[in-house]
Amino acid sequence: MSQTNKLKIFNDPIYGFITIPNTLIYDLIQHRYFQRLRRISQMGMTYLVYPGAHHTRFHHAIGCMHIMQKAVQTLRFKGVDISDDEENALYVAILLHDIGHGPYSHAMEKSIVEEVHHEELSLLFMQELNVEFNGQLDLAIQVFKGEYHRKFMLQLISSQLDMDRMDYLRRDSFYSGVAEGNINSERLIQMMNVQDDCLVIEEKGIYSVEMFLVARRLMYWQVYLHKTGVVAELILTKILKRAKELSQKGIILNCSQPLKFFLNNKISLIDFNNSILEKFALLDDYDVMGAIKEWQFHDDFVLSSLCKMTLNRDLLKIQMGDDKPNKERLLGYIELYMKKHSLSEKEAAYFVFKGKIKNQAYNKNDEPIRILKKNKKVEDVVEASDQLNLKALSKPVTKYFICFPKVVLEV
Template sequence: MSHINKLKIFNDPIYGFITIPNALIYDLIQHPYFQRLRRITQMGLSYLVYPGANHTRFHHALGCMHLMQKAVDVLRFKEVLISDEEENALYIAILLHDIGHGPFSHTMEKSIVEDVHHEQISLLFMEQLNIEFDGKLNLAIKVFKGEYHRKFMLQLISSQLDMDRMDYLKRDSFYSGVAEGNVNSERLIQMMNVVDDFLVIEEKGIYSIEKFLMSRRLMYWQAYLHKTSLVAELILTKVLKRAKELTTKGIQLSCSEPLLFFMQNKISFETFDAKNLNLFSQLDDFDIISALKSWQNNPDFILASLSKMIINRDLLKIKLTTEKPTIDDLELFKEKFAQENNLSLQEANYFVFKGKIKNQAYSKEAEPIRILKKDRSVEDVFESPDQLNLKSLSKSVTKYYICFPKQLEQIKI
């Protein structure tokens, strides 16, 4: 009988060596549900802008677990009591927090699997894994759902200063080359403590928080909401919606069986059963890319044209503005494009459309980042008199966009 060494080490370009703490974590990483994350890019279609941004959700999940290990060590050193069971629950919850992401991350939520958030699907995966692992994920699920009485544990997983954000900012900055996003996660973790079961940051770490929030704001403008990344994702959403529309009309499209299933069926959170979950677990970026390569030769003008845009990186023109565009601004574009390509105005909506994006680095309405002052009192970082910059970072900035085919650019709006 062969013996498998489950205490493996990963060599990560960000942190160096990442260790797997126990056999259960190893088995979860080895599960096909988790291995699927190797085939889902962390930054969606951002590689069309930043060629190095091809890293995956698999990378990110391991990085989050590594930071959680560091956080547990720091908190225990500061005499915060964390049992072995709680420690393992933290590792499992952060490892699996993104396991519900579909192909190209958020695109599926807006097209194929409508109105089902990836966190809901992550929970479904965790519950299914809990069955397979004989209830060993019970506490992790309780923490993930916010039902555990020790609130700081959820804050480490999901808050305005959690292991998730610390890793994706540092990792996405590294792979994209957007240096402004590089955060000092090690310093932030060293400043962590727990007071009354809430996570706090010691006062001397306040400037690291400011840098963290500023980095997040800049990464959204320069990377996540970069106009080319944005229009590529919008086009992909339109492709999938058109494919679903054609499929519901009985038109056969060439694609993988799991992708075809979700195009033929409207799946809600309530109907997301074990069978549907298994089919979803077979979906990854390769299903979408393979479908796009086939659909670019489809007789349907809309599906073929939009698919070619992604495959050849010949995208729609996108213009950003601080003023909301009017419906009249779009009508000239729609009428012109519809006339030139023998389309209805309704069909022209696939090529001419508008919308808005928001960027807010810190939310005053969400769970606050708490500062532990030298006199042991606790305050919201937003209330600190020394942090005038944070007040500007808490303001939501909205930009509007209009997308249209490049050949219509000469039309003035």
């Protein structure tokens, strides 16, 4: 009787061939929770700006696992003792670090589920998988929660220079075509070491770290916080909020059963029992986009208009600046739109609103990126660097915006 070959190979456009290290990783990848990530976009609505940005969280998770393998090899070569169980825990934790993402996750977190962060859901999924896999994820969960005594292992998974950031910068740069984000992840990994149980970068790798931080800053302004992408995601958030508002008034909206459940119920983290987690696991981008295609014909003006905007890429106008938008201007636009379409102020506020975005490539108050000097002293990268721009990169930059329908400018 033939058995399935579980040590398969992926052909990845970024790294080339990626090998699955063991049968547990194969079985986790094959699980329906993980396969769902094939249907969750990595960059949400960014494809409306960069048409190639259609890659998925599945791509990203596999890529993270691959560079984690490279990191483990490098650290072992440099004499860092990592047991087989610890190695496996690192692979499992990084593979599943994003498994809690919902469809168009950031819009989802602000509308359908009540401020439940994807990392909290990732942990719930990992705990559920651990039951199915008879406790084989115990150590991975410990590492993921930061409860394992070896601090550098968490830093490989979640820090300001982790495998997650290394993969998404390079991958998102590749698929969006924005070359400024194309970091040298191989060089960064080769320069990694562990000192006093902390992840460090050897001094000769400092320029690669500087390039990484500059790339992160540029990718945020050029891609993740591109004004068209920002307004598209905000419109999607408004669609889901309006759909939830109508559903909870008893108005029937055609959509998939899992989406209908989250529209009809207020769900916070405390509500996520096994049954609700299973319903969440049935949700993906197709549920949301299928619903939007259906809702464009709904009688509700707000819902149908916002859906048509998204489908036809006829978005609200967004203006960004360094100063907070004028309140009188905002109220004036709301009033004009109310009159034009006989809307209430609450309804018009779905189309005219303000907000702000923040870009900070490096946060000195978080876990630092440590540079190991030749004299064995460890310094924060900002102190170790001779580049003045790193100090600038550690300062948050806030921009304010106002969104409104183009038609109010024609009145």
